[in-house]
Amino acid sequence: xxxxxxxxxxxxxxxxxxxxxxxxxxxxxxxxxxxxxxxxxxxxxxxxxxxxxxxxxxxxxxxxxxxxxxxxxxxxxxxxxxxxxxxxxxxxxxxxxxxxxxxxxxxxxxxxxxxxxxxxxxxxxxxxxxxxxxxxxxxxxxxxxxxxxxxxxxxxxxxxxxxxxxxxxxxxxxxxxxxxxxxxxxxxxxxxxxxxxxxxxxxxxxxxxxxxxxxxxxxxxxxxxxxxxxxxx
Amino acid sequence: xxxxxxxxxxxxxxxxxxxxxxxxxxxxxxxxxxxxxxxxxxxxxxxxxxxxxxxxxxxxxxxxxxxxxxxxxxxxxxxxxxxxxxxxxxxxxxxxxxxxxxxxxxxxxxxxxxxxxxxxxxxxxxxxxxxxxxxxxxxxxxxxxxxxxxxxxxxxxxxxxxxxxxxxxxxxxxxxxxxxxxxxxxxxxxxxxxxxxxxxxxxxxxxxxxxxxxxxxxxxxxxxxxxxxxxxx
Numbered sequence: 001x002x003x004x005x006x007x008x009x010x011x012x013x014x015x016x017x018x019x020x021x022x023x024x025x026x027x028x029x030x031x032x033x034x035x036x037x038x039x040x041x042x043x044x045x046x047x048x049x050x051x052x053x054x055x056x057x058x059x060x061x062x063x064x065x066x067x068x069x070x071x072x073x074x075x076x077x078x079x080x081x082x083x084x085x086x087x088x089x090x091x092x093x094x095x096x097x098x099x100x101x102x103x104x105x106x107x108x109x110x111x112x113x114x115x116x117x118x119x120x121x122x123x124x125x126x127x128x129x130x131x132x133x134x135x136x137x138x139x140x141x142x143x144x145x146x147x148x149x150x151x152x153x154x155x156x157x158x159x160x161x162x163x164x165x166x167x168x169x170x171x172x173x174x175x176x177x178x179x180x181x182x183x184x185x186x187x188x189x190x191x192x193x194x195x196x197x198x199x200x201x202x203x204x205x206x207x208x209x210x211x212x213x214x215x216x217x218x219x220x221x222x223x224x225x226x227x228x229x230x231x232x233x
Numbered sequence: 234x235x236x237x238x239x240x241x242x243x244x245x246x247x248x249x250x251x252x253x254x255x256x257x258x259x260x261x262x263x264x265x266x267x268x269x270x271x272x273x274x275x276x277x278x279x280x281x282x283x284x285x286x287x288x289x290x291x292x293x294x295x296x297x298x299x300x301x302x303x304x305x306x307x308x309x310x311x312x313x314x315x316x317x318x319x320x321x322x323x324x325x326x327x328x329x330x331x332x333x334x335x336x337x338x339x340x341x342x343x344x345x346x347x348x349x350x351x352x353x354x355x356x357x358x359x360x361x362x363x364x365x366x367x368x369x370x371x372x373x374x375x376x377x378x379x380x381x382x383x384x385x386x387x388x389x390x391x392x393x394x395x396x397x398x399x400x401x402x403x404x405x406x407x408x409x410x411x412x413x414x415x416x417x418x419x420x421x422x423x424x425x426x427x428x429x430x431x432x433x434x435x436x437x438x439x440x441x442x443x444x445x446x447x448x449x450x451x452x453x454x455x456x457x458x459x460x461x462x463x464x465x466x
Contacts, residue, residue, distance in 0.1 A: 041364065042364060043276075043278065043362055043364060045276065045278035119361070119364055120361055121413075123417065124361075124413045124416070124417060125361050127413075127416050127417045128352070128353055128357075128358050128361050128362070128413070128416055129276055129361070129362055131274065131275060131276060131352055133416075133419030138417075138419070141417060142417050142418060142419075145417050166425070166428070169414070169425050170425065170428075170429045170432075172410070172414065173406075173407055173410030173411050173413075173414055173425065173426075173429060174406060174407070174410055175410065176409070176410040176413040176414065176417075177405070177406035177407055177408065177409040177410025177411070177413070178406050178410070180354075180357045180360075180361070180406075180409040180410070180412075180413065181402070181405065181406055181409065183357070183360050183361055183366075184356065184357060184360045184371075184374060184375050184378050184409075185375060186366030186371070186375075192399070192402050192403065192406065193406075195399070195403075196403045196406060196433070199403075199433065199436055200429075200432065202436075203432055203435075203436065
């Protein structure tokens with residue numbers, strides 16, 4: 001019966017999987033991928049009709065999988081979260097310093113914000129659009145935003161920050177404020193996210209390593225200074 | 234003819250003004266006040282029917298005043314902006330230092346964010362919800378957000394900041410990121426907005442005045458220390 005939900009408007013072939021072709025998993029993933037994309041581009045106010053049309057899924061199938069659109073909003077954020085995390089947070093195998101691992105997130109944000117398709121952090125956008133802090137989507141948004149803060153706190157602890165919890169909150173604030181700036185200005189961040197995060201890292205005692213190439217100018221060895229060494233001039 | 238638009242669902246009496254009772258100004262203000270309130274509480278996706286019902290204005294009147302709902306969104310932000318500015322930015326008659334005048338904005342944000350009705354900065358929320366950077370409402374949002382940044386830059390210049398333009402951008406980022414935090418967490422800011430702004434002011438050279446009472450602990454004169462003066466203990 002559920003095979004019928006695959007008929008019609010599918011434009012992208014489903015990847016080959018060992019599950020039967022009519023498995024609800026495929027429909028679910030397709031619905032959530034379309035929902036995540038549509039909600040991010042147009043807002044969570046997109047109606048069920050438009051959503052099902054974009055996903056190539058019947059409304060009947062949607063309501064077999066989810067009790068309400070509210071649940072689709074929440075589940076679509078959950079589905080997109082690991083991809084968003086991978087796009088931002090360095091892997092466990094990346095053995096750079098805590099400072100560099102934290103700045104990596106802001107460098108990624110600078111890159112993402114330069115895209116004309118950037119519409120801010122999907123979790124913040126969802127929470128702002130839903131208005132109700134008890135909406136299932138707001139709860140999922142909070143959980144995933146907390147995961148970023150946890151990453152910052154863990155790195156801050158490893159780096160010996162004076163107050164890792166405060167620093168993690170501050171870095172999340174810079175992340176979200178910089179994202180808002182990119183949306184409001186409809187412009188890339190031009191380094192201000194990295195510069196601001198680096199300033200807070202300096203203050204918290206996560207110092208710049210000797211070989212660093214991040215934002216602040218490094219001291220130039222005397223012999224390499226243009227115009228010679230002024231201290232001896 | 235336009236007198237008919239006042240009939241019916243008005244719940245709040247219009248203030249007495251020297252203009253004739255059926256003047257479009259009254260209808261316009263009432264529509265925009267209702268729109269600003271409704272869009273902030275429920276999002277800019279609220280339909281024209283619901284908007285006109287809340288305002289006690291007929292759709293016909295609305296379309297006599299505005300070509301489209303998009304224009305109502307833009308005009309309602311413009312209408313709310315002076316009140317929002319007054320709630321945040323100290324007056325010209327407030328002769329505290331630039332540092333204190335800047336921190337005043339963050340103290341006000343801390344107070345606003347403690348309300349269960351806080352839904353973030355109305356300009357950022359509108360830009361995020363509208364998605365299109367060319368929407369008339371997005372343009373108005375950007376203009377009013379820029380006014381806050383201009384206030385910060387002007388104060389930063391007066392205070393002798395090392396880079397007033399950068400500091401103003403950073404403070405706007407902290408303002409917007411802290412606002413997002415309050416929305417996502419559905420919680421007050423508990424001082425993190427003021428603390429973060431103060432840290433950036435320190436870094437930029439807008440130093441704490443001797444009589445300051447802001448976030449950082451001040452040295453306590455020896456004779457007033459609880460438990461006596463430990464340096465002599």
